[in-house]
Amino acid sequence: MDLQTTIYLVVGAxxxxxxxxxxxxxxxxxxxxxxxxxxxxxxxxxxxTAADWMSAASFISMAGLISNMGYGGGLFLMGWxxxxxxxxxxxxxxxxxxxxFTVPQFIGDRFYSKSASTVAVLCLLIASLTYIIGQMxxxxxAFSRFLGVSADVGIYVGxxxxxxxxxxxxxxGITYTQVAQYVVLIFAYTIPAIFIxxxxxxxxxxxxxxxxxxxxxxxxLLAKLDQVVTDLGFGKYTTSLPGSTLNMFVYTMSxxxxxAGLPHVIMRFFTVPKVKDARSSAGWALVFIAILYTTAPxxxxxxxxxxxxxxVPGVVLKDAxxxxxxxxxSYETRPDWMKRWEKTGLLKxxxxxxxxxxxxxxxKTKNADVQKKAxxxxxxxxxxxxxxxxxxxxxxxxxxxxxxxxxxxxxxGLAAALSTAAGLLMAISAAVSHDLIKGVFKPDISExxxxxxxxxxxxxxxxxxGWLGLNPPxxxxxxxxxxxxxxxxxxxxxxxxxxxxxxxxKEGAMAGMLSGLAVTLFYVFAxxxxxFIKGTEYLDLIGGANSFFGITPExxxxxxxxxxxxxxxxxxxxxxxxxxxxxxxVESVRIPRGAKLVDGAxx
Amino acid sequence: MKHDSHxxxxxxxxxxxxxxxxxxxxxxxxxxxxxxxxxxxxxxGYPLGFWFAQQGSIYIFIALIFYYAKxxxxxxxxxxxxxx
Numbered sequence: 001m002d003l004q005t006t007i008y009l010v011v012g013a014x015x016x017x018x019x020x021x022x023x024x025x026x027x028x029x030x031x032x033x034x035x036x037x038x039x040x041x042x043x044x045x046x047x048x049t050a051a052d053w054m055s056a057a058s059f060i061s062m063a064g065l066i067s068n069m070g071y072g073g074g075l076f077l078m079g080w081x082x083x084x085x086x087x088x089x090x091x092x093x094x095x096x097x098x099x100x101f102t103v104p105q106f107i108g109d110r111f112y113s114k115s116a117s118t119v120a121v122l123c124l125l126i127a128s129l130t131y132i133i134g135q136m137x138x139x140x141x142a143f144s145r146f147l148g149v150s151a152d153v154g155i156y157v158g159x160x161x162x163x164x165x166x167x168x169x170x171x172x173g174i175t176y177t178q179v180a181q182y183v184v185l186i187f188a189y190t191i192p193a194i195f196i197x198x199x200x201x202x203x204x205x206x207x208x209x210x211x212x213x214x215x216x217x218x219x220x221l222l223a224k225l226d227q228v229v230t231d232l233g234f235g236k237y238t239t240s241l242p243g244s245t246l247n248m249f250v251y252t253m254s255x256x257x258x259x260a261g262l263p264h265v266i267m268r269f270f271t272v273p274k275v276k277d278a279r280s281s282a283g284w285a286l287v288f289i290a291i292l293y294t295t296a297p298x299x300x301x302x303x304x305x306x307x308x309x310x311x312v313p314g315v316v317l318k319d320a321x322x323x324x325x326x327x328x329x330s331y332e333t334r335p336d337w338m339k340r341w342e343k344t345g346l347l348k349x350x351x352x353x354x355x356x357x358x359x360x361x362x363x364k365t366k367n368a369d370v371q372k373k374a375x376x377x378x379x380x381x382x383x384x385x386x387x388x389x390x391x392x393x394x395x396x397x398x399x400x401x402x403x404x405x406x407x408x409x410x411x412x413g414l415a416a417a418l419s420t421a422a423g424l425l426m427a428i429s430a431a432v433s434h435d436l437i438k439g440v441f442k443p444d445i446s447e448x449x450x451x452x453x454x455x456x457x458x459x460x461x462x463x464x465x466g467w468l469g470l471n472p473p474x475x476x477x478x479x480x481x482x483x484x485x486x487x488x489x490x491x492x493x494x495x496x497x498x499x500x501x502x503x504x505x506k507e508g509a510m511a512g513m514l515s516g517l518a519v520t521l522f523y524v525f526a527x528x529x530x531x532f533i534k535g536t537e538y539l540d541l542i543g544g545a546n547s548f549f550g551i552t553p554e555x556x557x558x559x560x561x562x563x564x565x566x567x568x569x570x571x572x573x574x575x576x577x578x579x580x581x582x583x584x585x586v587e588s589v590r591i592p593r594g595a596k597l598v599d600g601a602x603x
Numbered sequence: 604m605k606h607d608s609h610x611x612x613x614x615x616x617x618x619x620x621x622x623x624x625x626x627x628x629x630x631x632x633x634x635x636x637x638x639x640x641x642x643x644x645x646x647x648g649y650p651l652g653f654w655f656a657q658q659g660s661i662y663i664f665i666a667l668i669f670y671y672a673k674x675x676x677x678x679x680x681x682x683x684x685x686x687x
Binding site for chain 2: 066071075077078085086089093207210221238239245249256274275279280282283286590
């Protein structure tokens with residue numbers, strides 16, 4: 001069977017499975033639509049949370065970025081897992097005890113103000129929308145390869161499918177389909193990694209293979225990789241930093257607290273039966289997430305090795321000199337996977353020196369030795385550009401693995417993107433229909449009307465995100481990191497203070513959220529354009545790119561959170577303290593006893 | 604409230620501080636600030652700082668959450684505020 005047919009078959013079968021489960025468990029009432037009646041087992045909930053969590057950014061994009069960044073890519077790994085420790089300890093059990101099902105509801109009740117809840121809805125919508133833009137980028141990459149079309153057409157197709165998918169079932173449908181999606185995506189991620197680890201190191205466990213010696217060598221894979229990439233003018237793989245140590249520190253922090261502030265993840269912990277389960281659920285989620293996250297660094301490093309081996313055959317395993325005449329790959333004999341990815345426009349070759357061969361190196365290197373060698377060899381600049389977002393999907397093709405593995409990875413990538421997009425759309429729809437329309441503007445809306453409003457807001461969110469996804473502000477994982485920064489700077493501090501400070505009042509919380517959000521958006525939009533619209537950047541105004549101590553916009557959320565905390569405490573000092581009953585409520589939220597089933601009513 | 608809610612909260616915060624300290628040390632400490640220095644040590648073929656940043660911290664995070672969940676359950680029972 002040829003590759004394309006196999007892909008259609010495997011992807012088709014996985015879709016049939018998800019849709020089947022969604023129909024089988026279709027949601028009836030509003031409460032079921034959002035939280036599946038709070039009856040989900042912690043292990044299963046952990047698995048569904050993992051699927052919900054691991055989006056196109058984790059599955060499709062992250063390893064590709066790590067592959068480019070080397071050691072510095074660890075910020076994604078630590079950031080997107082370390083946040084679970086915060087979530088499990090600081091937020092999940094208390095929000096579960098509180099017993100409402102959306103974050104704006106918590107903020108509105110704790111800060112005794114509908115305006116506070118409206119501000120929370122605003123923060124949530126901006127963070128979730130940005131997140132979905134990243135997902136659409138990933139979906140576009142997956143569909144473009146899968147259907148052999150351009151990345152733009154891939155996004156249009158993806159928009160349609162995500163919409164049908166999210167509108168169909170509610171959370172309950174989603175919880176069980178997400179368990180199925182987790183299974184598909186984790187096999188899709190680990191199986192090729194096992195194959196590749198075996199090929200390169202003889203060790204089938206990628207986590208150990210990454211530390212092992214290269215087959216037939218006395219040198220570890222990482223040491224060899226360090227040597228090869230340095231030869232080609234790139235930074236040393238095991239130590240290269242993203243800008244500076246400070247930027248890596250702040251970036252990691254931003255992702256961690258963003259994880260703990262993202263509404264679609266927090267919502268998950270409202271669905272467990274007890275407070276006790278909310279604590280362990282986060283642990284289970286992290287176990288399932290870690291299977292992918294500890295494999296990703298191996299995928300990243302090995303993909304780099306394989307990519308270099310493809311372009312300069314013999315350089316890794318036979319210690320050949322990449323600059324020797326005729327050592328680089330001739331364009332005519334390039335492997336089929338390159339031809340397939342060229343169609344999507346995400347892999348490009350430009351023969352700058354007209355020798356018909358592909359040269360892949362860092363032409364901006366400051367290493368004089370490398371520059372000299374390249375000039376002597378007649379190289380006139382890097383000729384191959386590989387979009388970081390294709391690395392994971394192309395990985396099994398680069399390693400020349402069997403067709404069914406390539407098909408499985410395509411199915412896994414789509415599962416990851418769809419499950420997260422659906423979870424986010426649920427959060428958006430709950431925020432608009434439940435918190436905004438029912439909670440603030442039209443409290444007497446019927447259940448039917450509420451569901452309809454929810455679905456409409458999903459449709460609008462998809463169209464906006466898809467449109468912005470055509471000109472994304474960065475690679476999928478980078479865009480998603482921006483969403484984390486926004487959540488980190490706005491929602492996380494407000495929820496934290498709501499639980500850990502009895503005296504925090506509504507004025508403080510609102511001023512904090514708004515200033516954290518404003519300062520973060522100001523810095524992000526300066527780099528990426530106002531609302532991510534290309535051409536509206538205003539870098540001059542802030543004195544050039546990364547002008548704030550060299551911190552990149554993706555990393556700025558942690559600074560925004562500091563501003564949020566600072567402003568909140570300042571304003572809190574100057575305004576009256578919260579009423580007595582609110583302080584009692586905070587005390588009762590802190591102890592597990594008396595936790596009730598979640599109900600959606602507004603107090 | 605009949606329970607010793609003050610003592611309960613104090614015990615909770617003490618546990619949180621303890622866990623957060625380790626959380627910080629393995630990720631921001633070993634994985635970032637001291638990574639260069641730790642890279643001089645090799646473990647299973649990995650430079651140690653690189654290992655903490657890309658593998659080790661994740662394993663420790665998992666252990667931390669389950670440790671916290673267990674200890675928190677003990678504190679709940681000690682102060683008689685557990686569910687059921």
